[in-house]
Every structure is written in C-alpha cells, then in structure tokens.
Amino acid sequence: MSSPVTIKDIAKALGISASTVSRALKDHPDISTDTKDAVNELAKRLHYKPNAVALSLKNSKTNTIGVIIPELVHYFFSSVISGIEDVAYDAGYNVMICQSNEKYDREIINAQALLSNRVEGALISISKQTKDFNHLQMIEESGIPMVFFDRIPEGFDSDSVIIDDKLAAYNAVCHLIDSGCRRIAHLAAPSTLGIGKCRLDGYKEALQKHGLPYLEEYVIVADSFELAAIATRNLIQLPIPPDGIFTVNDLTAVGAMKSLQKMGIAIPEKVAIMGFSAGNFSDITTPTLSSVDQHGYEMGVKAASALLERIENKRNGAGETFYVDTNLVIRESTKKI
C-alpha cells in the first residue's frame, strides 16, 4: 500500500504552502474561493484523510500538568522542573511550563492560561512581586488541584513542598564555625522575603549556640553579584574584619570571592566563603564554592507526586506540607575540619 496522502502532497501539486492548504480545507476566510475549490477538488480526487491522531486529540483529556515558575534561568528551578517532568512523563502526563519572570502581571496571565488550556493540575511557585492571590483562587475554584513549592502563598488549603531554610542556614554557619571561623559575616536577602528572614534566623541561632556574639555591622543586605562586591569591601575595611562569610545565595558568594581576590585576600585561609543553593557554577569558580544543596530535583519529584495523588484521587483531605532535605557540599572555599 502506498503511504497516505498528506497536506504536503496537495500543497506540492498545487504549488502553494501546506499552511494555505490546511486553511483552505478549514474554510478559513483569508483563503480565496478559487484556492479553496482547487484544494478541495484535489483532496477529494486523492482521497485525502485528515490525520487521525490530530483529530482524536481534539476532544480528549489534555493529560497536561501546568507549572508556574518565577525564573527558568536559575539552576535550582530548572532542576525542580527536571524532577517534575520525570514523574509526570512516567505517569503519562505532559508538562507545560509558564514563567512569570518574577512579575505579578505575567503570573495572572499564566494562571488564566492554565485554566483555558484545561490542565489537570497545577504546580506553582509564586513571583517575588505577588502579594494578592485572586488568580490562584480562580484555579482553586475551578477544582483544579494545586501544589505549591519553594515560594508559598498564604491562605490556601493545598499541599506545599519546601525546604527548612532556617535549619539549612544553621548547618551552613555551624560548618564555618567548626572549621575555625570565629567572626562570621552574613550577606543577606531583604528580610521582607520569607527565605531571607529564615536564613538570617538560622545564622543567628548558629552563632548563639556556639557562644559567638551577633554583630550588626557583620550583617549586610546584599543578594546580588554587584552588591556583594561592595559589601565585601566594606566588611574588610572594618577595624576587626570577618574571617568567614555566609551568603544568602551562590551568585552573592561569587561576588564576594571576586572582591576578596581583587584585594589579594586568600580564600579560605584568611576569609572562608559559604554559599547557598549549590548552583551549576559552584564547581566552576576558583576556588570551588562550598554551598547548601537544596535538592531541586527531589523537590520537583515530591511536588509532582503529591499533585498526581490529588489528580487521581489517591489522597484526599487537608493540604499537607512536605519538607525536602538539604545538605552541605564542602568544596575549596571553606577550610577542612
């Protein structure tokens, strides 16, 4: 048997594009009557049949999970997505990702898109700008199960998957202390961000536990590469400069390292550096960077698994909070214990 006639064959025979043929067959208003007649006549003559798979899809369930995520460029979030996808595809679901790009307006459009695309469930991490949650209530009211991960809104009875930021920060600072640091500074995120406050609390608790004083001049809000460089210069110019720096994320740690190197200060001998969220560049820097591994992949696996249980009615009842473990990855920027 010869292979079935396709839109491409018709297009080739008539010397027009496949897209024009497709539209002609659908009686699209932009296509001329002459073209439509020619296409329909040839389609009939060649016994053209529309693709069966495409037709059957039109009325089926979407089997799609929607994801709303702040920023794809972060290694952490792309790891979460890998975990989500491995669980979802194994279970026969497709994954569609919407990026809010940390913008509240886009997150609203993303939420509407998940609805209009009839996803079976949604995995959501909110943007830094999001303070109002009507768009998420809209999803909830549509009966679409939601699971939140990493950045969680308040007031929803949904499952959440997070790490214990305070404990992870506590462990990171304890490592600096155990390896000999006694004057530890912290480059922090604004405390309005939940994770910023939790990580600062963990830092404070580790100092207190080891009988080290908490010094205000050692804590500077600086959560970017550029701000870290300035903050580190200021720290080094203090009458008693720190011998260790714990940073709220890895990019900040790299900024601090570059700044120390410019000043000729040896890492980790004079100042040790501890980052957070072992990103894809923590083993590329010189020296390589000690950091907290947030296990993004495991977070994605747990979030997708929890969502599938809701979609498939395997678990009902009140929303639960699941914690994903973290661990320290010790590389060259901190001293060996």
Place this chain on the structure above:
Amino acid sequence: MSSPVTIKDIAKALGISASTVSRALKDHPDISTDTKDAVNELAKRLHYKPNAVALSLKNSKTNTIGVIIPELVHYFFSSVISGIEDVAYDAGYNVMICQSNEKYDREIINAQALLSNRVEGALISISKQTKDFNHLQMIEESGIPMVFFDRIPEGFDSDSVIIDDKLAAYNAVCHLIDSGCRRIAHLAAPSTLGIGKCRLDGYKEALQKHGLPYLEEYVIVADSFELAAIATRNLIQLPIPPDGIFTVNDLTAVGAMKSLQKMGIAIPEKVAIMGFSAGNFSDITTPTLSSVDQHGYEMGVKAASALLERIENKRNGAGETFYVDTNLVIRESTKKI
C-alpha cells in the same frame, strides 16, 4: 455590597475542602451523594455563582504560543525564552514551554500536547535525538504555524531563525590569531551535529585565511567539562603543544581552563582560551572567559515576531530563514590585541 460567596466559603461552612466542593458542584463521581446534596443546598441558599472569568475562558481562543525546547538549564535557551516572552506577552499572548530534555520520545508527547492544548502557533528547537519528523508534520497538517529556531529540522516550509555558526567560529579563531596565537587547537562537537560541523569549518577557514596549517592532532571531539579536561591534558603533552584553544561551547572552555590551571599553565600567557555562547558563568570563572555571544534574547524576539506575523496573517508565502548576529566578548582568557 458584601463580597460574593466563593467555593472556599462553602467549604469552610461544611468543614470540607474547596476541591471537594468544586467537584460536588460538577457532579464528580468520586463525591458521595450526601456531600453533593449538602453542597448544592448550601450553594443555593448562599446564592453562590461560579467565577465568571473562569467560565468565559472555557470557550475562548487560547491565545497561547507553545514552545518546544531541548534544555532549559542552558543559559542560551533561557535567554531565547525571555525574548519570546517579551514579544508574546506584549502582543497579548501567553507562552507555554515544553522541554524535550533532548529526548525524541518526549518531543513527540510535547507536540501532541501543543495540539491538544490548542496553541495558536509553535516555536520549536529540536532535540539531539530527533531524526524523524512525523510529530512536526502533524502540527503542520493541523494548520498551526510553526517557526524553528537554533536547531532546525529538514524538509519543512516554515520560517527558521538561526545564527551563522561558521562565521561566528571563524571570527573567534581570527581573534586568537590576531592576539598572537599561532598553534590553535579546537575542542569540537561530534560532526554529526550540524553546529559541530559548521564551527569546525569556521575554525579551518580562519587558519587557512592566515596561512596557518591545519593539524589533525589539534582537533579533538570533546564537548563537555569532563572530556575537555582529558583532551587538554593530551594536547599539552604533544611535542609541540598549542598556544590557543577554541572550544565548541563555554562549559568545555571551563573544563580546559581548570585542566591548564592544575598543570600550572598560565592563561592567557601560555595558552589562550576562547569559548562559544557567552553563558551566565563566562564572567564568573577566574580568569573570565572570552566567548562568542549568540544573542539568545534577540533570537527569541525574532522567532516570536515571525510567528505572530504568521498567526495574524501579516506575512504569507514560503518559509524564510532569518539570521541573528553574533559578536565576540573579549575577557581575560585571551590576550589583548
């Protein structure tokens, strides 16, 4: 006027979850008759009305553009997505991203998902495994406009957006020569990959143009961090080692730099390093990495603009190929001219 009654209010009043209320209202088979009766009665008593926005979305156009992309973790692809999104959201479209994760099987599921989610158009970069294009023909036959970017399949009459890989590689190697290198090695991708062949051709042409010999022992297939470390060690052990290395991507360049540093070889004084595709870690390494900027953002802008022209019938006719410019970013890993 008091605020309208929501599913949450009903859930709270009855002590059950919002999701259960939503399903009860939709007569879902998993919900008991008792619960359904209680929910419906209370909904009626409280004059509950379903969310109007959610309802209106059910029958509307999706206004969604679908993207199929090999790997989100690459800075290049996440830059492309930013460009796509900025154009699409400005024009009132939402963007949904599917990641093939370089797997042919997932790419097929992604294509089916775009169809069943009724996207208005598709932006596609194919996976390394994809050699068969039935899934893309299915999209074409559905009359959904497609634009391909960066990794292009053969045999489609669609728009394409690419860079001139050969020219970019030629320029990169010319920079090494202009800055004094005379024995330039190349860490290459397998030549079965289109970009691998183009970049190798550009390397050869630059040597020829400057009267430098092409030496087979200077070209090694090594396109990852790990392979680069091994290949670089072998290059340095040659009787006449290279004084410059051009790598097919940035991660390979970092592998080469780490390997040279371990051997105590000064960069760029003894061996200069030139990468490709200025990633997000090319200014994080020590020394910072000279590289080719592929302008991923501009590629995304161009691809989305071309697609919108097709969706909105502003441009018809045969598929066109658009080239996005590249330029060299000179940092510390190559010598000043």
